[in-house]
Amino acid sequence: MSIRVICPHCKCKIDASDTLANKLKPCPKCKNQILIAPSVEESPKIVPVPHSGSVANAEAEIEFDPNAGVSVGQRLIRRLKPGNIYVITSYERIVAYWKFPDGWLYNVGSGFVPAKRNRELIPENGTFTLIEGNVHKTEEGQRLVGLQFYELKSRGVLLLIAGTETDILEKVTERSACPDSAKRFFLQYIRGHYFTDFTKEAPELVDFLLGDDYHTRQIGDTDAQDPQLG
Numbered sequence: 001m002s003i004r005v006i007c008p009h010c011k012c013k014i015d016a017s018d019t020l021a022n023k024l025k026p027c028p029k030c031k032n033q034i035l036i037a038p039s040v041e042e043s044p045k046i047v048p049v050p051h052s053g054s055v056a057n058a059e060a061e062i063e064f065d066p067n068a069g070v071s072v073g074q075r076l077i078r079r080l081k082p083g084n085i086y087v088i089t090s091y092e093r094i095v096a097y098w099k100f101p102d103g104w105l106y107n108v109g110s111g112f113v114p115a116k117r118n119r120e121l122i123p124e125n126g127t128f129t130l131i132e133g134n135v136h137k138t139e140e141g142q143r144l145v146g147l148q149f150y151e152l153k154s155r156g157v158l159l160l161i162a163g164t165e166t167d168i169l170e171k172v173t174e175r176s177a178c179p180d181s182a183k184r185f186f187l188q189y190i191r192g193h194y195f196t197d198f199t200k201e202a203p204e205l206v207d208f209l210l211g212d213d214y215h216t217r218q219i220g221d222t223d224a225q226d227p228q229l230g
Contacts, residue, residue, distance in 0.1 A: 002016055003015070003036060010029050077132060079169070080166060085131070085135060085189075086098040089181065089186065091182075092181070096115060097112070102114065115162045124158070128152040128157065130151075130152055131178065131186050132148045133147055133186075134147070134220070134221055141197065143197075143200070145202055146221040147178075147218065150175055152171055152172070177215050204219065204220065205219060
Protein backbone atom coordinates (compact mmCIF):
# COMPACT_ATOMS: atom_id res chain seq x y z
CA MET A 1 0.00 0.00 0.00
CA SER A 2 1.14 3.57 -0.56
CA ILE A 3 0.41 7.22 0.00
CA ARG A 4 0.37 9.59 -2.98
CA VAL A 5 2.57 12.63 -2.27
CA ILE A 6 3.42 15.62 -4.44
CA CYS A 7 6.77 17.24 -3.69
CA PRO A 8 6.12 20.96 -2.96
CA HIS A 9 9.52 21.84 -4.42
CA CYS A 10 9.68 20.06 -7.82
CA LYS A 11 6.01 18.86 -8.12
CA CYS A 12 7.14 15.25 -8.59
CA LYS A 13 4.34 12.73 -7.93
CA ILE A 14 5.50 10.01 -5.55
CA ASP A 15 3.99 6.78 -4.25
CA ALA A 16 5.46 6.34 -0.76
CA SER A 17 5.01 3.31 1.45
CA ASP A 18 2.35 3.86 4.13
CA THR A 19 4.98 2.76 6.68
CA LEU A 20 6.64 6.14 6.05
CA ALA A 21 3.51 8.13 6.96
CA ASN A 22 4.21 11.40 8.82
CA LYS A 23 7.96 11.01 8.39
CA LEU A 24 10.39 13.35 6.61
CA LYS A 25 12.14 11.79 3.63
CA PRO A 26 14.19 13.24 0.74
CA CYS A 27 12.34 13.63 -2.55
CA PRO A 28 13.91 11.10 -4.97
CA LYS A 29 14.15 13.77 -7.69
CA CYS A 30 15.13 17.11 -6.08
CA LYS A 31 16.42 15.68 -2.73
CA ASN A 32 14.56 18.26 -0.62
CA GLN A 33 13.01 16.94 2.60
CA ILE A 34 9.25 16.36 2.34
CA LEU A 35 6.60 15.16 4.77
CA ILE A 36 5.04 11.83 3.78
CA ALA A 37 1.38 12.81 3.95
CA PRO A 38 -1.38 12.80 1.29
CA SER A 39 -1.13 15.85 -0.96
CA VAL A 40 -4.04 18.28 -0.94
CA GLU A 41 -3.93 18.07 -4.74
CA GLU A 42 -4.66 14.34 -4.64
CA SER A 43 -7.26 12.13 -3.04
CA PRO A 44 -6.03 11.14 0.45
CA LYS A 45 -7.00 7.53 -0.02
CA ILE A 46 -4.34 4.80 0.07
CA VAL A 47 -3.74 3.24 -3.34
CA PRO A 48 -1.78 0.15 -4.46
CA VAL A 49 1.81 0.58 -5.64
CA PRO A 50 2.45 -0.78 -9.19
CA HIS A 51 4.44 -3.98 -8.89
CA SER A 52 7.29 -2.83 -11.16
CA GLY A 53 7.86 0.40 -9.27
CA SER A 54 9.12 1.99 -12.49
CA VAL A 55 8.44 5.40 -13.98
CA ALA A 56 4.90 5.08 -15.31
CA ASN A 57 4.24 8.33 -17.21
CA ALA A 58 5.56 11.74 -18.17
CA GLU A 59 4.79 13.09 -14.73
CA ALA A 60 7.40 10.73 -13.22
CA GLU A 61 5.32 8.63 -10.85
CA ILE A 62 8.01 7.26 -8.54
CA GLU A 63 7.98 4.65 -5.82
CA PHE A 64 9.98 5.38 -2.68
CA ASP A 65 12.74 2.98 -1.81
CA PRO A 66 13.10 3.46 1.99
CA ASN A 67 16.66 2.14 1.85
CA ALA A 68 18.06 4.05 -1.08
CA GLY A 69 15.72 7.03 -1.36
CA VAL A 70 16.17 7.15 -5.14
CA SER A 71 13.89 6.75 -8.13
CA VAL A 72 13.61 3.46 -10.00
CA GLY A 73 13.95 3.45 -13.78
CA GLN A 74 15.42 1.81 -16.82
CA ARG A 75 17.53 4.77 -17.93
CA LEU A 76 20.87 4.08 -19.57
CA ILE A 77 22.72 7.06 -18.11
CA ARG A 78 22.57 6.72 -14.35
CA ARG A 79 24.28 10.00 -13.61
CA LEU A 80 26.23 12.81 -15.24
CA LYS A 81 29.97 12.31 -14.90
CA PRO A 82 31.81 15.62 -14.35
CA GLY A 83 34.60 14.86 -16.81
CA ASN A 84 32.38 13.58 -19.61
CA ILE A 85 30.62 15.58 -22.35
CA TYR A 86 26.83 15.86 -22.65
CA VAL A 87 25.44 17.81 -25.61
CA ILE A 88 21.84 18.05 -26.84
CA THR A 89 21.26 18.94 -30.50
CA SER A 90 18.25 19.55 -32.75
CA TYR A 91 18.31 19.38 -36.54
CA GLU A 92 19.25 23.06 -36.63
CA ARG A 93 21.80 23.66 -33.87
CA ILE A 94 23.37 22.75 -30.55
CA VAL A 95 20.47 23.21 -28.13
CA ALA A 96 22.14 22.70 -24.76
CA TYR A 97 25.15 21.26 -23.04
CA TRP A 98 25.96 20.22 -19.49
CA LYS A 99 28.94 21.70 -17.70
CA PHE A 100 30.15 20.83 -14.22
CA PRO A 101 29.38 22.53 -11.85
CA ASP A 102 27.16 25.00 -13.75
CA GLY A 103 24.51 22.48 -14.85
CA TRP A 104 22.57 22.57 -18.13
CA LEU A 105 23.14 25.63 -20.32
CA TYR A 106 20.55 26.47 -22.99
CA ASN A 107 21.24 28.09 -26.37
CA VAL A 108 19.21 31.31 -26.75
CA GLY A 109 20.83 32.16 -30.08
CA SER A 110 23.19 34.83 -28.84
CA GLY A 111 24.85 32.50 -26.36
CA PHE A 112 24.20 29.96 -23.62
CA VAL A 113 22.30 30.74 -20.42
CA PRO A 114 21.47 28.65 -17.33
CA ALA A 115 18.43 26.51 -18.18
CA LYS A 116 17.05 26.67 -14.63
CA ARG A 117 16.64 30.44 -14.80
CA ASN A 118 15.29 30.57 -18.34
CA ARG A 119 12.65 27.84 -18.48
CA GLU A 120 10.21 30.09 -20.36
CA LEU A 121 12.60 30.20 -23.34
CA ILE A 122 12.81 26.40 -23.76
CA PRO A 123 10.46 24.85 -26.37
CA GLU A 124 8.02 22.11 -25.38
CA ASN A 125 8.08 20.29 -28.72
CA GLY A 126 10.80 18.92 -30.94
CA THR A 127 13.03 15.92 -31.56
CA PHE A 128 16.48 16.09 -30.05
CA THR A 129 19.63 13.98 -29.83
CA LEU A 130 21.60 13.60 -26.62
CA ILE A 131 25.25 12.80 -27.25
CA GLU A 132 27.39 11.45 -24.43
CA GLY A 133 31.15 11.68 -24.91
CA ASN A 134 33.28 9.45 -22.70
CA VAL A 135 36.51 11.15 -21.68
CA HIS A 136 39.68 9.72 -20.17
CA LYS A 137 42.34 11.72 -18.38
CA THR A 138 45.80 10.58 -19.45
CA GLU A 139 49.29 11.79 -18.59
CA GLU A 140 49.13 13.96 -21.71
CA GLY A 141 45.71 15.43 -20.92
CA GLN A 142 42.04 14.69 -21.58
CA ARG A 143 41.12 12.40 -24.47
CA LEU A 144 37.76 11.64 -26.06
CA VAL A 145 37.49 7.84 -26.23
CA GLY A 146 33.85 6.98 -26.98
CA LEU A 147 30.46 8.28 -28.06
CA GLN A 148 26.89 7.19 -27.36
CA PHE A 149 23.69 8.59 -28.90
CA TYR A 150 20.14 8.83 -27.57
CA GLU A 151 16.97 10.20 -29.14
CA LEU A 152 14.77 12.51 -27.04
CA LYS A 153 11.36 13.05 -28.59
CA SER A 154 8.58 12.91 -25.99
CA ARG A 155 6.51 16.05 -25.47
CA GLY A 156 8.13 18.51 -23.09
CA VAL A 157 11.34 16.49 -22.83
CA LEU A 158 13.65 19.48 -23.28
CA LEU A 159 11.94 21.33 -20.43
CA LEU A 160 13.49 18.77 -18.08
CA ILE A 161 16.88 20.49 -18.32
CA ALA A 162 15.34 23.34 -16.33
CA GLY A 163 14.72 20.97 -13.40
CA THR A 164 17.35 19.00 -11.55
CA GLU A 165 20.44 18.11 -13.56
CA THR A 166 19.45 14.47 -13.95
CA ASP A 167 15.70 14.86 -14.69
CA ILE A 168 16.20 14.41 -18.42
CA LEU A 169 18.05 11.13 -17.83
CA GLU A 170 14.68 9.52 -17.00
CA LYS A 171 13.91 9.80 -20.73
CA VAL A 172 17.17 8.14 -21.80
CA THR A 173 15.99 4.55 -22.09
CA GLU A 174 17.47 3.41 -25.41
CA ARG A 175 20.25 4.30 -27.81
CA SER A 176 19.50 5.60 -31.28
CA ALA A 177 21.31 6.38 -34.50
CA CYS A 178 22.92 9.81 -34.75
CA PRO A 179 21.60 12.20 -37.45
CA ASP A 180 24.13 13.83 -39.76
CA SER A 181 23.35 17.29 -38.38
CA ALA A 182 23.89 16.14 -34.78
CA LYS A 183 27.28 14.69 -35.72
CA ARG A 184 28.37 17.95 -37.35
CA PHE A 185 27.19 20.06 -34.43
CA PHE A 186 28.97 17.83 -31.92
CA LEU A 187 32.22 18.00 -33.89
CA GLN A 188 31.83 21.78 -33.97
CA TYR A 189 31.32 21.77 -30.21
CA ILE A 190 34.42 19.74 -29.32
CA ARG A 191 36.60 21.72 -31.73
CA GLY A 192 35.43 24.92 -30.07
CA HIS A 193 35.87 23.73 -26.49
CA TYR A 194 38.88 21.40 -26.55
CA PHE A 195 42.44 21.38 -27.84
CA THR A 196 43.59 19.72 -31.07
CA ASP A 197 44.98 16.59 -29.38
CA PHE A 198 41.62 15.84 -27.70
CA THR A 199 40.76 13.19 -30.32
CA LYS A 200 44.21 12.12 -31.51
CA GLU A 201 44.04 8.70 -29.82
CA ALA A 202 40.63 7.88 -31.32
CA PRO A 203 40.75 8.88 -35.01
CA GLU A 204 37.80 6.58 -35.71
CA LEU A 205 35.59 8.97 -33.75
CA VAL A 206 36.48 11.89 -36.01
CA ASP A 207 36.09 9.70 -39.10
CA PHE A 208 32.63 8.71 -37.88
CA LEU A 209 31.59 12.32 -37.18
CA LEU A 210 32.77 13.36 -40.65
CA GLY A 211 31.44 10.28 -42.43
CA ASP A 212 28.07 9.13 -43.75
CA ASP A 213 27.37 6.37 -41.21
CA TYR A 214 23.91 7.22 -39.82
CA HIS A 215 23.18 3.86 -38.20
CA THR A 216 25.79 3.51 -35.45
CA ARG A 217 24.41 4.00 -31.94
CA GLN A 218 27.71 3.95 -30.07
CA ILE A 219 31.36 3.96 -31.02
CA GLY A 220 34.71 3.66 -29.28
CA ASP A 221 35.13 3.04 -25.56
CA THR A 222 31.60 3.40 -24.22
CA ASP A 223 32.38 1.77 -20.91
CA ALA A 224 34.88 4.36 -19.76
CA GLN A 225 35.66 4.66 -16.07
CA ASP A 226 34.76 7.81 -14.16
CA PRO A 227 37.18 10.55 -15.22
CA GLN A 228 39.40 11.97 -12.50
CA LEU A 229 39.02 15.68 -11.97
CA GLY A 230 42.14 17.78 -12.15
